[in-house]
Amino acid sequence: MxxxxxxxxxxxxxxxxxxxxxxxxxxxxxxxxxxxxxxxxxxxxxxxxxxxxxxxxxxxxxxxxxxxxxxxxxxxxxxxxxxxxxxxxxxxxxxxxxxxxxxxxxxxxxxxxxxxxxxxxxxxxxxxxxxxxxxxxxxxxxxxxxxxxxxxxxxxxxxxxxxxxxxxxxxxxxxxxxxxxxxNVRTKGMALYPCRVPSAEEPTFKLEEDEMELGIGIHGEPGTQRTKVKKADEIVDDLLGSILSDINFENGDEVALMVNGMGGTPLMELFIANRRAHQVLENRGIKVYKNFVDEFMTSLEMAGMSITLLKLDQELKELLDAPTDINLMK
Amino acid sequence: MxxxxxxxxxxxxxxxxxxxxxxxxxxxxxxxxxxxxxxxxxxxxxxxxxxxxxxxxxxxxxxxxxxxxxxxxxxxxxxxxxxxxxxxxxxxxxxxxxxxxxxxxxxxxxxxxxxxxxxxxxxxxxxxxxxxxxxxxxxxxxxxxxxxxxxxxxxxxxxxxxxxxxxxxxxxxxxxxxxxxxxNVRTKGMALYPCRVPSAEEPTFKLEEDEMELGIGIHGEPGTQRTKVKKADEIVDDLLGSILSDINFENGDEVALMVNGMGGTPLMELFIANRRAHQVLENRGIKVYKNFVDEFMTSLEMAGMSITLLKLDQELKELLDAPTDINLMK
Amino acid sequence: MKVTSEKIKDIFIKIADVLIENKNYLTELDAAIGDADHGINMARGFKKVKEKIEDDSFKNNSDLVKTVAMTLISTVGGASGPLYGTAFLNISKIIPDSDFDIDSFIKIGETVIEGIQKLGKAQRGEKTMLDTIIPAVNALRESKVKGLSLERALEECKKAAEEGMKATIPLLATKGRASYLGERSKGHQDPGATSSYLIIKVIVDELISEME
Amino acid sequence: MKVTSEKIKDIFIKIADVLIENKNYLTELDAAIGDADHGINMARGFKKVKEKIEDDSFKNNSDLVKTVAMTLISTVGGASGPLYGTAFLNISKIIPDSDFDIDSFIKIGETVIEGIQKLGKAQRGEKTMLDTIIPAVNALRESKVKGLSLERALEECKKAAEEGMKATIPLLATKGRASYLGERSKGHQDPGATSSYLIIKVIVDELISEME
Ligand SMILES: Nc1ncnc2c1ncn2[C@@H]1O[C@H](COP(=O)(O)OP(=O)(O)O)[C@@H](O)[C@H]1O
Ligand SMILES: Nc1ncnc2c1ncn2[C@@H]1O[C@H](COP(=O)(O)OP(=O)(O)O)[C@@H](O)[C@H]1O
Ligand SMILES: [Mg+2]
Ligand SMILES: [Mg+2]
Ligand SMILES: [Mg+2]
Ligand SMILES: [Mg+2]
Structure with missing residues (x-):
């Protein structure tokens, strides 16, 4: 771009x-x-x-x-x-x-x-x-x-x-x-296409048409791993897998789930990923208390997404539900 | 893409x-x-x-x-x-x-x-x-x-x-x-990059790195005009120019202004465009009653935007302000 | 000539195969002046048609064609779905049960045009499927006036369809999605005119091979 | 040796020119293992430094260097802004007013390292600007022990800085943005180590030309 x-x-x-x-x-x-x-x-x-x-x-x-x-x-x-x-x-x-x-x-x-x-x-x-x-x-x-x-x-x-x-x-x-x-919050991201800083001539990394980056940050940095492009479901499995093995989730835990677009990802793709995230969490017995699907923390026009889980207790649920005049979801 | x-x-x-x-x-x-x-x-x-x-x-x-x-x-x-x-x-x-x-x-x-x-x-x-x-x-x-x-x-x-x-x-x-x-509503859109339908091999149109399309629709159709890429302010001037010469706006009219991303456009760029839209309208003596900047009607991952003006009267203002549980702006 | 219900079913399956084969071609044509989905739409619809009719039996031709029509209406979407759907729905109302002569084909053509025009309000020359279909039906009429054999009449019909399709290239589109392009719509063959030609071609070829 | 305030101002302007010249180079280095802005950050900061000091006069060296430091802190941003800003702020506190000997340069080097380490908590070998600066200061110390001339000492300092910069290539980054890449950070020269070398090079070259 x-x-x-x-x-x-x-x-x-x-x-x-x-x-x-x-x-x-x-x-x-x-x-x-x-x-x-x-x-x-x-x-x-x-x-x-x-x-x-x-x-x-x-x-x-x-x-x-x-x-x-x-x-x-x-x-x-x-x-x-x-x-x-x-x-x-x-x-x-x-x-x-x-x-x-x-x-x-x-x-x-x-x-x-x-x-x-x-x-x-x-x-x-x-x-x-x-x-x-x-x-x-x-x-x-x-x-x-x-x-x-x-x-x-x-x-x-x-x-x-x-x-x-x-x-x-x-x-x-x-x-x-x-x-x-x-x-209590954990995130992992991925990119299909990089972004370019307005004042730079080139994007911060280059990917072939069959490659993607896993473990990206939000500054156009390359990720921690480059792999062949996978299906959305496999990607969601990877991102959630890393998150779920990092923090201790138990059957019956409640979470806030955020599927975040990196800036250039159509909402359609985020919702396809969201569907899979629900399947994975359901299989693990984790309940989605609140679900956010949109662009929240982007990286210019990068195409990709991140998934975030926040483990909730009563206090966090109440604070999450508290009124705000900021719109948090499409 | x-x-x-x-x-x-x-x-x-x-x-x-x-x-x-x-x-x-x-x-x-x-x-x-x-x-x-x-x-x-x-x-x-x-x-x-x-x-x-x-x-x-x-x-x-x-x-x-x-x-x-x-x-x-x-x-x-x-x-x-x-x-x-x-x-x-x-x-x-x-x-x-x-x-x-x-x-x-x-x-x-x-x-x-x-x-x-x-x-x-x-x-x-x-x-x-x-x-x-x-x-x-x-x-x-x-x-x-x-x-x-x-x-x-x-x-x-x-x-x-x-x-x-x-x-x-x-x-x-x-x-x-x-x-x-x-x-009372008028829109015009433009694209810097096309989109590709998931089941198709190629995007619906191709642009050189110094070209853009003016007058695009929302289905990846090419626009009505292909030009050299211009600065954001010039593009806003063109889009608003077409809108303002199509419908009769008078000094003191109030409008709802929508700057709509086509799917692959970073919010940063939409806000830069929004700034200019306000300048143009101010110069014309048109008052922005309500301003919407986000993705509302997209075209997959197309990079571009559309600008919409809705001319308001008292009834439309009240209905526009009426409560809804749909979030209409970032 | 006699055309069995089995043969008509066969013809629809062949039409389906040809449109599925031409999925990318039709989509590319639509990419140039539309939204790059005509092949996808037609392939989706006729794949379903094939599934629906392949292992089923039908009371009569009308029943078969009506099933085709309803399937197209509920799977193709876009502009072509209702247009082709209505065209076949209209055919289902008048299709003979076994004996076809030049008049039956003319009548079929006329009801197709009527259905498409009622819905889409287009005339010949607006760069749509009608630019294939109208000349094709005209050719049948002229052949009748000239007293040509049914075989020759069908050949003429196919030829006229092909010419009509090609004649869409220089046209300025004023109906359908291509019309948004204005002058830029010129120089491209209309996708719907192309799918119409493919359908007419299969029908004519199959009927003629049946005559031999 | 004597170094006038005018000369120090000159050196800063030369540093600015060199960093602005190398904007794309430094940014490309940062693209490989960071976020592609180091050159942009440094150029933005030193462009402002140039504007600030060019047409202004200063009470003394300390005042001048402090202005440079504050300008960098408020315009560079990122990691390098506070680090270079603090480094120059520390220098401003101890810079002699006109007479420089080997000890003044060692003291300057030490206060730079101290400032950078206090803020960034990095050690040598973590693939940062310190991998240029620490060996450069060590070279000054060793030159003093060996009793080399100030000119030779400065030459050694520059050489060590260059070697230190190049030695960052195979290193695994454990501090700064490059550390997120893990093993993938290996094989690239650190952008901050490079800008530090460029700065040291200008200072040394300018001081030596002043001696001749
Ligand atoms: N009003 C109309 N009358 C007849 N045919 C039409 C009309 N509008 C569109 N068409 C035909 O439909 C074709 C496009 O079909 P398709 O691409 O499937 O639908 P859509 O335009 O909705 O994407 C055009 O190529 C044209 O031949
Ligand atoms: N903790 C640290 N200590 C010393 N230097 C550091 C540290 N972290 C980063 N750096 C230096 O800063 C450079 C990056 O600067 P820059 O790109 O301007 O900032 P950012 O990393 O915030 O984008 C790195 O190449 C490295 O030399
Ligand atoms: Mg179409
Ligand atoms: Mg369509
Ligand atoms: Mg950086
Ligand atoms: Mg940075």
Missing amino acids: KKKLINDPENVVVEMIEGIVKAKPSKLRKLDNYNVVVRKDAPLDKVALVSGGGSGHEPAHAGYVGEGMLDAAVAGDVFTSPTPDAIFEAIKTVNGGKGVLLIVKNYTGDVMNFEMAEDMAVAEGIEVAHVVVNDDVAVEDSLYTTGRRGVAGTIFVHKIAGAKAAAGAELSEVKKAAEKVIS | KKKLINDPENVVVEMIEGIVKAKPSKLRKLDNYNVVVRKDAPLDKVALVSGGGSGHEPAHAGYVGEGMLDAAVAGDVFTSPTPDAIFEAIKTVNGGKGVLLIVKNYTGDVMNFEMAEDMAVAEGIEVAHVVVNDDVAVEDSLYTTGRRGVAGTIFVHKIAGAKAAAGAELSEVKKAAEKVIS
Whole structure:
């Protein structure tokens, strides 16, 4: 995919943010000089939630700014973590005095930039905490590595921490709820076709017409494994297989199931995959409490999908069901 | 795009429908032996709405079945109008005695199949009416042709007729509301990359890396014009230009603006286009009352977009704002 | 001439085989000016027709043709499904039970045209299946006027169908999906005109081989 | 040796030019094992650095380097932004105002490593910029022990940086984005190690040309 519906690769992020804010003018605004989207009514008398990361993951992250979810989203350049000054600006804007929780995906760049911003905010006396989402089972987790990436499971962190904050919880409780999601959410992704960053000439990887990547991230990185293309059902079996062998699921467990398109995948294909996911979970005696099928955390026009399972308990179910003005499903 | 996340081209529609119904098990069910999705609580004591068409336009049409919109969606094969027997079955299932409105897009096949089904239903004593949506300004409208195609503007017909029916209106009133939308809604689309039907070997058209199609439909048909690729802003100017010169807009008019992705377009690009659309409308003194940016009426994995304007009056605004459990925007 | 019900069944199975064989060809034609599914639609419908009629027996020709028609209506979809479905439904109402003469074929042709026009409201020259069918039926009529043998009349019919099909190439489409292309529809053979020719060809060839 | 503030500004501008020149090269390296943006990130940051320092005057070296550091932190993003930003921020705290000897360069190197390690927690051998920087600083230390001239020491430093960069090729990445690739990260040169080499090369070449 060489052609893009853009004006200038240099301006994609700012023009996109302007388009996002125009779409919900009564609810969102953009901070001057920063690619930061905040709730128009911020700061509110509650713990504020700030998320963000590189751009190219739309609707993440600005699409989750709203009642019951985020208070601000900080957009970096395409696939590039935002800088500390922008994050700091977001923190200052949404802090209503009850503190700010930063939701960070586990990438070296994201973690470092958000931590620098946190230091800056703390130095100004703002109460700040952060959680690091690392739901991608494709990547090996070890003390000696960067650890797992944060991918689509982040949406559940937004939703649940957002509901907790909306309910009036303290920063430490909101953080605890976010961490509960993080320890119970797992994702694995795959791609049939790569994506191309607007300012680059070539896609980040190339695949033959009979090849696919398993274990991809959300930045156009190649996956952990390249295989021949398989049928949708086999692919779902692989993704869910990795997830189910990573975290302990028992007969009767309830889960939220997310089938996430990577940006270029038609909904038709996501629903075909969703059908299989239900079959697999049914066979394992796992109950789908809530099912999300759409694009949630994308990678530009990459064709592929990720599957996420969040293991639920009573508290998580209630928070997942709590109202939000963000639409979470087609 | 040769690779697809499917199992067997022959089964894509039925597997997709199963996946759709699994995603909202408390709200939707599939009719036995037919690729028809109906509301679980149908028939209801109101005028029932049935829409449909070929598959490959997801979330259309099954994604619009729900409170405040459709009662049934009939899915044909990919890009192929459904057959009269399936439509007839849908009509019988959702008819609650107040009659059924069929929402048909203006394609020879759709019109003929829906009309045959209508005849079958009328023969059984069911009160049925139909409207034909023809919002595509790319196609010349003349007495001697098939007339304009029905494209993304159909979503507004679903929404407004759905709200009217939910409010308890009679079949003739619901039909009138639908017709009001049809005479006030206009769309034009474009594509950067074509799509490929699962059972076909090749995409329906081929474009060079510096070419695009203007005036495309939603079935992978080539457009009415092939040009060199332009910047997003120029493309928006062209699409809106055609729309604005087709229907009489006056300074101060209020519109619903829809920027619709064709399936393979990243949301980032749609928001960049949305930004420009607002600029153009502002310059023309036209006020955006409501703005929808997402995938609404797609063409498999086609990369491109369409822009739709619906001119609003007080009645249309109220019906557009009426509650529905279908999520209409990211 | 006498045509048994068995023979008619045979003809439908041959039509099905030919359309299934030409699935990709018809689809490619539709890709150029339509939505790349005409071959797929016809193959899907006639595969089902084959299944339906192969191991079944029918009261009479009318019953057989009606089954074909209803099967097409409920499996082909698109524009061609109702059009061919209605065409065969109309045939089922008038098809003789065993004796066919030139008039029976003319009558069959006329009811086909009537059905297709009632539904699709197209005229000759709009780049549709009618551009094959109308000249084919005209050829039958002319052959009758000229007093040609039934065999010669059928040959003329097939020839006219082929010419009609080819004559769609330069036409501007004003009906069906191809009409959206405007000027760009010129230079391509119409898929529906092509499937109509294939069907007429099978019928004529089979009937003539039956005469020998 | 004496290095004027003007010269240091010059060096930064040369660094910027070289990184901008190598934008595609660095991005291609990052495409192989990362996310194809390292060149874009560095070019964006150093373009801004150039703008910021070109027409401005600074109280002293510290002030200049701090401006560079803050500009990088607020424009580069990604992993390399905070890492290079912190490295230069640390340098700004200890950079001499005009007299540089081997010890000043060793101290600069050490504070760079300290800053990068504090933030990124990587060791040598994990396929990062540290694989260029650590050997380069070691070479300075060894040159001092051997009693080499400052010129020779700087040459050794550059050589070690280049070798370190090349030595990243066979390494398995365990830090940064490349680590997600596991075994597939082997066989590619690390983009950050490459940009570090380019920076060291400019500094060394410029300082040596200043000596002549
Ligand atoms: N109004 C009409 N009258 C007669 N034939 C038509 C009409 N509209 C379309 N056709 C025929 O149908 C053919 C297309 O059939 P098909 O591709 O199966 O359906 P669709 O256009 O719905 O995809 C055209 O090639 C044309 O011959
Ligand atoms: N923990 C770390 N310590 C030192 N250097 C690192 C670390 N993580 C990444 N890097 C360096 O950063 C480079 C990548 O920078 P860049 O592509 O700009 O950022 P990102 O990885 O966020 O896209 C890598 O090639 C590596 O040299
Ligand atoms: Mg990056
Ligand atoms: Mg069709
Ligand atoms: Mg067709
Ligand atoms: Mg990178």
